[in-house]
Amino acid sequence: MNIAIASGKGGTGKTTVAVNLAALMKEKNLDAAVVDCDVEEPNVQFFLNPTWDKEWTETMFVPRIDEDKCLGESCRKCVELCEFKALIWMVNSVMVFDELCHGCNLCKLACPADAVLDSTRELGRVRSGGADGITVYGGLLRVGEAMATPLIRNVKRAAQEEKNQIWDCPPGTSCPVIASLNGADFAVLVCEPTPFGLHDLKLAVELVRVLSIPFGVVVNRAGMGDRRVEEYLKQENIDLLASIPHSLEAAQAYSRGELLIHSIPEAAAGFETLWSNILRKTADKATA
């Protein structure tokens, strides 16, 4: 089973939910792997402290032009077809702008002279390792690289053999989130009970509905704001899976990288409720 932990807004507690849920599953003797799909700002490692056993560089295809084979100005097919303007005709040759390339391969497919050769651009690192019975997968986008989605796909591919996966998604609702949510059996949307939290929760709800992923909501830092999130959930008939109460102690434990199920009893109770509600909602999916 693949459970995605997502939210429109950043900093609502996605990672907190992902790592505590995994730790709770492990205590129940269930296999759990955490896949950190936030390759821009990955944080799972601070809470589970994995030893990275494997780490490798991931690259993507970018074109190189074989000047000898290129038919030159009379052709320019690759330049005309590239939707991302990654290939430009400059004076008397095709210039490639690596950072604009999406790696679609169209230039190579279209070149009548086989003049487009394979080259690569570094996306970042992918790593995996064990952490006290939990396997962790993650990625680290190269600083300056704009495209997170190909690296996210690589991280998920590395984890594909794992039975029970928890996907810690990046914030937002655009392409990196879509790539992260793709293939999820269930989504847990984490929100905080504030106007910003509610606004961005609505976006996340709209997104999982478009993607037809069954979902429920966790209210994190319950009690810090107002009741508008709960009212919205009722109105929309959305399952409240659990509430994790707000406290300075929880914020402090988080700041040190501690698991709340070990240090904050009220939070531990919330995660028990969350897990039993996930089981109820995904009864048709094998978990154990």
Place this chain on the structure above:
Amino acid sequence: MKELIVISGKGGTGKTSILAALSSLGPKKVLADCDVDAADLHLILHPEILETFEFISGKEAHIDPDLCTACGICAEHCAFEAISPDFQVVPEHCEGCGVCAFMCPEEAASMSPRSCGFWYKSRTRFGPLVHAALKMGEENSGKLVTTVREAARDLAEEKGVDLVLVDGSPGIGCPVIASLANIDLAVLVAEPTISAVHDLKRVFELTQHFKIPALVLVNKVDINPELVKEIHAYCRENNVPVVGEIPYDRKFTQAQIAGKSITEFDPKGLGKDMERIWEKIEKHLEDVAVKTK
């Protein structure tokens, strides 16, 4: 004209609350919300929308089921897993590259311009605001950010305003990189949590990569004084000025619930702190050489 951005790497560190407070201080300015896929600034600024523009960018593939023979060539060549098992385009995954249209032997796949969202020119009590809403799961957030930035810059020139204040998005990827183009000074909002310190370092590296001067503002300092020290040490090592510390205070949430900036909600307390922080930022902004744009 100078352009100042507030970013943080990690989400939820208080960027938007801080930006709303800075909006209310200092000289006349144009505001730009570049968190285009989960924008929140409008919840405090309550903009009155003056003009709406459709954001059309890139292309999207379509497959005509009447012409499709289910040969599978498109799916085989699509690098983005955007062709469904029944040979329809999944718009959320399509990046608009045109490979399917190029390869389809039946001419069943075609490309059309893609409407990715909307952007707006608005009026707020703190000045003009340019903001946007990306459609669900859309591509091209970076290009929408660029559109918002350009519109804000044009508006500032038109109105003879010397400052553009930009609210950035979390992360270090495409929209953040787009929001950093031609920025004169970046304020990095940090919080003393092990995650946020790590994320601060990543986003600082990004500003270094693009040679943008940066300042650090530490929010929610009472959560972990030890990590506040670590942030200060990191900033000293890297010659990044720290322009202030903000306490972990429920008033920020209360102000948000009231739809106000902290300078309006608590003018004598946290509002005064924000004024002092703004004065420091302003000094640094004066020191930054004007770029030729």
